[in-house]
Amino acid sequence: MKYRFGKPKRRTQRSDNLWILDLLEDSSLVNELNDNRDIWTARQPQSGLCVVCKGSRMLCGKTRCPVMLRVNSFARSVPLIKTLNIFGASPPSVFVGRVGYPYVYAGPMVPPIHEDTSLYDLPELWFGKTIDEIVRFRSMLIRGKHRVHVRRFEEAGKILDVTRELALASRATDVELSLKKHPRGSIVLNADVQPFGPSAPIRDLRMSSARWDHQLEKVYYDTDLRAKSAVLEVYSRGVMVTKIQRAFSVGAFGVKPQRRLVPTRWSITAVDSMISKDLIERVKEFPLINEYRLYESSYLENQFEVLMMPDAWSYEAIEAWYPGTVWNPGGRRVVMFGDWEGYSGRSSYAEIGGCYYAARLAVCELLTKERRQASVVVLREARP
Structure with a gap:
């Protein structure tokens, strides 16, 4: 269900979802959101704990409310996006959507600030950052959208040409983004939806001279x-x-x-x-490791255990989702699922999704660096 906040007809009338404003501690942020209700939207799932909890009772089991973290981050960006012309240093960053494929929305992502923003779109450098930091700089990225057919993008003109040039740039690049409408942001009342900044269709796009990688x-x-x-x-x-x-x-x-x-x-x-x-x-061409190894890492409520065994190459990824997490929001017990491949590999897409391939790449990079072969099991616990 989607709610759009509009100005009340009378001062005594009040939108049911304005409880979001009541939870903000900074009065200046409350004023920004209250005065600019036309550029933000609150969306809630059909069911879930977030609306019942309203950021105060921590019913999801987390120690801090992720929804309110997004609200605070978005509120701080409001003064910077009340314009149809966005000037800033893109990390560089671009985004190609998938809704409506083969007709999709593509374009740059530009924060309305002038500084080194390279970190904003390089996940390799995020490890060790707090969730507050990641949400804050990701929420600053304003997404420009231009509808195009995936096979005919070279006929789409200047906007897609500049978007491609930006994607190939070696460093943060100054971009001038002219929009048809004011950027609109969504505050999703769900603790497990990734943060994203506001978006709007593109009228024109310009970029300073950039050196390609x-x-x-x-x-x-x-x-x-x-x-x-x-x-x-x-x-x-x-x-x-x-x-x-x-x-x-x-x-x-x-x-x-x-x-x-x-x-x-x-x-x-x-x-x-x-x-x-x-x-x-x-x-597969390297000799086997000569020992059993266990690697572990804990970061942002995710616990990873990687077991390497002295045997021919094989790979298995198993995930355990605790109650209150994205794939187990209302459950009472831990839900587990996984996928695997033997020495000959696999021909079908892994059911657990992209994380299967991301973890496979990580373990392969280590084994290649050491010039060794092993049978690998990756265990992941996603905790609330």
């Missing part, structure tokens, strides 16, 4: 090189995986007639899968 530029102009080969080539030359995923999503790789836009979510998994699959073939 040299390795990405080379494969972009090689219009006879297949997309998979391009991905593996730039990875072997040290390009960060996030940058490869970004370039892949804007159709920068592949044989010219076959290039297309790839929704960001799909491009992340596709690149992780291609790189890890190539590394697996190398791992």
